[in-house]
Each structure stands twice: as structure tokens, then as C-alpha cells.
Amino acid sequence: MYVTSELLLDDGVLERRFTLDGIPGLLWTPADASASTPVPLILLGHPPLGLDAMYPRLVSRARHAAADGFASATIELPGSGDRPAWPALDQAREDLRRAMRAGEPVGDDLVDALVLPLVDAAAPEWRAALDTLLQLPELTGPVGVSGGLISLGVRLTATDPRVAAAVLFAGSFVPRVIFEEARRVTVPLHVLLQWDDEGNDRDSSLALFDTFASRDKSLHAHLGGHTGVPASAGEAAAGFLRRHLKKA
Incomplete structure (x- = not known):
């Protein structure tokens, strides 16, 4: 990992931009994170719009x-x-x-072509980033996953034992193969669903939630479209991660 810049934010959070095998990334650590007091790590997911475009939301989270x-x-x-x-x-x-x-149905072939190649390519990169980040003395497990493409979140949660809890946003189409992977997800889950999401299949999201094998899972549905997530939803998700990552 090559750190390209460091910035101390006004609340004492250290922001580091880095590249890992040519892949850009961002790391934020609280002021009290150190080798003697390492802190748990949350992987922040995001839509495929580019880190620069997503930066204001990412740094706020x-x-x-x-x-x-x-x-x-x-x-x-x-x-x-x-x-x-x-x-x-x-x-x-x-x-x-x-x-x-055109109001046409979105078939499985189109969903697979849209989602699976991205998940297949991204999941190993996120695991490699986790391998490297957890070598830093100020970071430790357990690891949480929060937001982003739900199919990528499912893949990471199902395949990486370091992930102890996940906040998933049911805001994108999900291939059938991801449903099979969801059966292997057993960690605590907090799933957010926008009831009127124009870019999501609500019935598919409900079916996916039912498929998760986790005994500790909750579904939080709010009226409104994809971008209408209320502030209270973020507060509830943060409380979920505090409970499960600090308990672990």
C-alpha cells in the first residue's frame, strides 16, 4: 500500500489516500487510534460513480x-x-x-451481465485491501461492511470470516447466484430498504432478506425513492454497528 496524501480533518480524524496495486482508496482513522489502542474497521461500500463523486458522502460517513x-x-x-x-x-x-x-421487465440475463462481472472483479480486491489494512498497527478486527452494492456486500460477508456484521442497502438488482450465497450469511445484518425505490425490485429485496441465514437480522423499510433515505436510518445503522463490532 502506497500512501499518496495525508490530511488531518478538523475533528482529529486522519484521512489517508492510498493506492494498492494501482487501485485508489481512502482510509480514515479516529484521533485515538494507535498501536496500543487499535480500533475496528468498517468497509464503506458505494455505488460505481467514482470516489471523487462520492467523497462528500463517504467522508461524512x-x-x-x-x-x-x-x-x-x-x-x-x-x-x-x-x-x-x-x-x-x-x-x-x-x-x-x-x-x-421502455417499461420492459429486467430479466435475469441482464441483471447477471450488469452485476456479476463487477462483483467477481471487486470482491478479491476488497479482500486484498482488507489483508493490507489490517496489517496497520492501529487497526484491528472485527470488521464491518456498510452500504454499497448489496451483491458485493453479500459476497464479502458470505466469504470473509473477518466480517462480523453488515449493514446492507437493498438498492440494486440482485442476480440469482447471489441468493445462493446469501444462504451462507450468518453474521448479524441490518438491511435498509427504500419502499418506493425506482431502481430496485422490492419483491426481490424482500425475498433476499428472507434468504439470509442470519439469526440476528432486521429489515428497516422507509417510504421514498432511492435517494430519499432519512437521516434516522443512518443513526440506526450506526447503532447496529456499535452494538455488534464493539461487542465482538
Whole structure:
């Protein structure tokens, strides 16, 4: 990991920009994180819009996490930001937009083409980032996953034993194979659903929630579209992570 810049925010949070095998990333650590008092880490998921575009929301989430005693980190998704373009993925996104504009059903083949290549490429990169980040003396487990593409969150939670709790946002289409992986998810889950999300299949989201094998799982549904998440939803998710990461 190569740190490209450091910035001390006004609340004492240290922000480090880094690259890992050419992949840009961000790490935020609270002021009291040290080798003698290491803090748990939360992986901050985000949509494939680029870290620069998502930075205001990411840094706000990271600062709230730091106030709760957690470090936060994220990396750029494949095909986003300054990473090489991914024409096949761009075409799948355009095909989805075209189908939704025409009021056509979104079939499994289109969902698979849109989501699975991204998850297959991104999941190993996020695990590699976690390998490296947890070598820093000021960071420790347990690890939480928060937000972003729900299919990537499911993959990470199902396959990485270091993840002790996850906040998942049911805001995107989910391939059938991810449903099978969801059966292996047993950690505590806090799932957020916008009831009127224009870019999501509500019935599919409810079915996915039912599929999770976790004994400790809760579904938090709010009226409104994809971007209408109320502030109280973030507060509830933060409380969930405090309970489970600090208890672990």
C-alpha cells in the first residue's frame, strides 16, 4: 500500500489516500487510534460513480464512524473513477436504462451481465485491501461492511470470516447466484430498504432478506425513492454497528 496524501480533518480524524496495486482508496482513522489502542474497521461500500463523486458522502460517513470509535476504508470499484473503462459493463448499464425507460421487465440475463462481472472483479480486491489494512498497527478486527452494492456486500460477508456484521442497502438488482450465497450469511445484518425505490425490485429485496441465514437480522423499510433515505436510518445503522463490532 502506497500512501499518496495525508490530511488531518478538523475533528482529529486522519484521512489517508492510498493506492494498492494501482487501485485508489481512502482510509480514515479516529484521533485515538494507535498501536496500543487499535480500533475496528468498517468497509464503506458505494455505488460505481467514482470516489471523487462520492467523497462528500463517504467522508461524512467516515467521520460519524470515527466518532463511534471506528476506522473506515474504501477503494475504487472496477470501471469507475480513474480506473480503466469497462465497455461491457457500460453497455449493460445502458441496456438496463433502456429497458426501464421502455417499461420492459429486467430479466435475469441482464441483471447477471450488469452485476456479476463487477462483483467477481471487486470482491478479491476488497479482500486484498482488507489483508493490507489490517496489517496497520492501529487497526484491528472485527470488521464491518456498510452500504454499497448489496451483491458485493453479500459476497464479502458470505466469504470473509473477518466480517462480523453488515449493514446492507437493498438498492440494486440482485442476480440469482447471489441468493445462493446469501444462504451462507450468518453474521448479524441490518438491511435498509427504500419502499418506493425506482431502481430496485422490492419483491426481490424482500425475498433476499428472507434468504439470509442470519439469526440476528432486521429489515428497516422507509417510504421514498432511492435517494430519499432519512437521516434516522443512518443513526440506526450506526447503532447496529456499535452494538455488534464493539461487542465482538
